[in-house]
Amino acid sequence: MPDAALATEKIRIESIPAATDEIVVRDPRSQKVLYSFKEPTDAEVSAAFARARAAFEKTRKMSVAARVRETLKLRDYILKHKEKIVDRIVQETGKARVDALMADVAQALAIIDLYSKSAEKYLADEKVPTPIILQGKKSYIHYEPMGIALIISPWNFPFNLAMVPIITAFVAGNAIVFKPSEWTPLKGLIEEIVEGSGFMKDAITVVYGGKDTGQRLIDERPSKILFTGSTRAGKQIMEQAAKYLIPVELELGGKDPMVVFEDVDIDRAAHGAMWGGLMNCGQTCTSIERVLVHERIHDDFVKALAKKIEGLAHAAEHGDKHDAGDLDVGHMTAPFQVKKVEELVEDARAKGATIHTGGKREGDSHAYPPTLISGVNAGMRVISEETFGPVITVEKFKSEDEAVRMANDSPYGLSAAVWSTDLTRAERVARNIESGNVSINNVLATQGNAALPFGGTKESGFGRYFGPHGLHSFSHIKSVIVDGGKSIEPHWYPYSKEKYTLLSSLLDTLHGKTGLGKLLGLMSIDKKLRALGKNKNA
Numbered sequence: 420m421p422d423a424a425l426a427t428e429k430i431r432i433e434s435i436p437a438a439t440d441e442i443v444v445r446d447p448r449s450q451k452v453l454y455s456f457k458e459p460t461d462a463e464v465s466a467a468f469a470r471a472r473a474a475f476e477k478t479r480k481m482s483v484a485a486r487v488r489e490t491l492k493l494r495d496y497i498l499k500h501k502e503k504i505v506d507r508i509v510q511e512t513g514k515a516r517v518d519a520l521m522a523d524v525a526q527a528l529a530i531i532d533l534y535s536k537s538a539e540k541y542l543a544d545e546k547v548p549t550p551i552i553l554q555g556k557k558s559y560i561h562y563e564p565m566g567i568a569l570i571i572s573p574w575n576f577p578f579n580l581a582m583v584p585i586i587t588a589f590v591a592g593n594a595i596v597f598k599p600s601e602w603t604p605l606k607g608l609i610e611e612i613v614e615g616s617g618f619m620k621d622a623i624t625v626v627y628g629g630k631d632t633g634q635r636l637i638d639e640r641p642s643k644i645l646f647t648g649s650t651r652a653g654k655q656i657m658e659q660a661a662k663y664l665i666p667v668e669l670e671l672g673g674k675d676p677m678v679v680f681e682d683v684d685i686d687r688a689a690h691g692a693m694w695g696g697l698m699n700c701g702q703t704c705t706s707i708e709r710v711l712v713h714e715r716i717h718d719d720f721v722k723a724l725a726k727k728i729e730g731l732a733h734a735a736e737h738g739d740k741h742d743a744g745d746l747d748v749g750h751m752t753a754p755f756q757v758k759k760v761e762e763l764v765e766d767a768r769a770k771g772a773t774i775h776t777g778g779k780r781e782g783d784s785h786a787y788p789p790t791l792i793s794g795v796n797a798g799m800r801v802i803s804e805e806t807f808g809p810v811i812t813v814e815k816f817k818s819e820d821e822a823v824r825m826a827n828d829s830p831y832g833l834s835a836a837v838w839s840t841d842l843t844r845a846e847r848v849a850r851n852i853e854s855g856n857v858s859i860n861n862v863l864a865t866q867g868n869a870a871l872p873f874g875g876t877k878e879s880g881f882g883r884y885f886g887p888h889g890l891h892s893f894s895h896i897k898s899v900i901v902d903g904g905k906s907i908e909p910h911w912y913p914y915s916k917e918k919y920t921l922l923s924s925l926l927d928t929l930h931g932k933t934g935l936g937k938l939l940g941l942m943s944i945d946k947k948l949r950a951l952g953k954n955k956n957a
């Protein structure tokens with residue numbers, strides 16, 4: 420197909436319905452309708468990109484410091500209105516108030532803080548060494564804005580997974596088109612923050628809709644896509660993006676293991692497993708889903724963990740009354756996810772697993788009680804599939820090798836945790852686990868440091884954001900060589916047998932000799948090459 424045709428053709432992965440569907444947003448606690456809206460028309464989708472294209476002409480010309488100053492306006496507004504923001508998050512997700520504050524709002528503030536201190540350094544032109552063979556030149560890396568960053572996010576952290584990628588893409592100089600999840604769109608919140616804070620107009624455009632809208636946004640050919648969501652959707656997005664050669668970064672699902680050796684403080688490790696597995700009602704891509712415990716302490720660990728879980732204040736017990744910050748485990752958000760959790764737990768029960776806590780919900784309530792399961796095996800769905808709910812399984816291992824094998828026996832590779840007082844062993848195991856992130860003697864801790872890159876391996880996706888990598892992943896990385904204009908170029912024309920022999924001995928000296936011998940050899944060859952250049956007028 421000629422390039423011109425490729426440029427205008429709209430490519431879809433599968434036939435999708437006309438964009439007239441209504442999206443209804445409910446409070447997961449009461450299941451009452453909060454509001455509804457229609458999918459955008461094709462004209463509205465195109466208008467969003469036209470607006471972003473115009474904004475990019477401004478963002479690309481701003482200094483990094485000026486962009487950072489814009490994000491500080493967001494910080495001030497978010498800080499001032501954080502209770503209202505938490506209210507909106509809780510209303511649409513049903514999560515515990517502390518989770519909304521610390522896993523959504525705090526993460527947005529953390530990325531602004533990091534980039535306000537370090538973005539100028541991370542995005543500065545970088546001088547790199549220039550080899551001696553390229554004498555008279557200097558080498559640099561430039562980090563340049565890409566254009567329009569399309570960010571598509573899931574429902575579990577609707578504020579964090581909006582603001583963190585938006586801020587990152589903006590600080591790198593891009594304009595942003597953002598599509599939140601249809602389950603938790605927080606409709607109007609970002610616009611309100613932008614408007615109320617005085618943040619640069621038009622740099623962020625939010626488009627509300629579902630999968631169909633996501634596909635139509637990709638058809639507009641953004642310069643980069645950052646997708647966070649399921650592995651299934653990530654593959655579809657990559658396939659669609661491949662048609663246009665749009666670079667994608669995929670932050671996908673997980674099935675994170677926590678390896679617990681026999682020398683740990685059982686009480687602290689059980690507490691860590693409980694929070695790591697149940698925080699955000701287990702709807703965290705990096706939730707601890709599988710706890711692998713050394714056989715020597717397995718039974719004591721399960722007992723301690725069950726006792727702790729029984730002491731939690733959870734939504735199944737407290738109903739849907741408003742949470743003032745004292746609820747530990749909130750409601751689940753999406754109805755299909757509650758059903759999936761139910762199915763996985765029932766499958767484990769039917770196959771003989773022991774359910775120590777929870778394991779049943781009332782009617783169609785989204786309050787699924789925190790559930791601890793042991794006696795599981797690889798044939799159970801709860802072991803092989805992402806649960807993405809308040810369920811923790813515990814398995815036994817006998818040796819370090821077996822623990823690593825079990826931890827890696829998953830198509831996913833997002834995060835992991837390793838617990839041992841023997842730090843040499845813990846670090847060795849951490850290196851052998853196939854994952855993008857590992858916390859030692861802690862859980863979900865790597866995400867607590869915005870300077871650490873975040874991302875997955877295997878079916879958990881690829882690409883990294885946060886830290887310097889985040890800004891670089893939203894940049895065109897351009898290599899530049901500056902020549903003073905006076906150096907000889909021995910490998911330029913004209914070629915000759917004599918030049919060939921000299922170049923051959925240049926390689927021998929450059930890569931085969933060291934010290935003074937190398938220096939003298941190079942000087943001698945340089946002299947001969949210059950003489951040759953003069954003789955041949957080259």
Ligand code: NAD
Nearest residue numbers: 572573574600629630633634648649652655670671672704
């Ligand atoms: P999802 O994949 O169903 O949807 C995510 C977003 O993508 C939504 O906005 C949806 O409308 C859109 N979408 C879906 N299919 C699309 C397509 N073909 N083209 C364009 N857009 C499309 O995921 P979800 O149910 O919202 O979220 C749960 C999943 O997200 C879990 O698997 C979880 O592990 C993962 N997750 C990963 C991370 C991470 O950083 N790795 C973080 C949070 C959640």
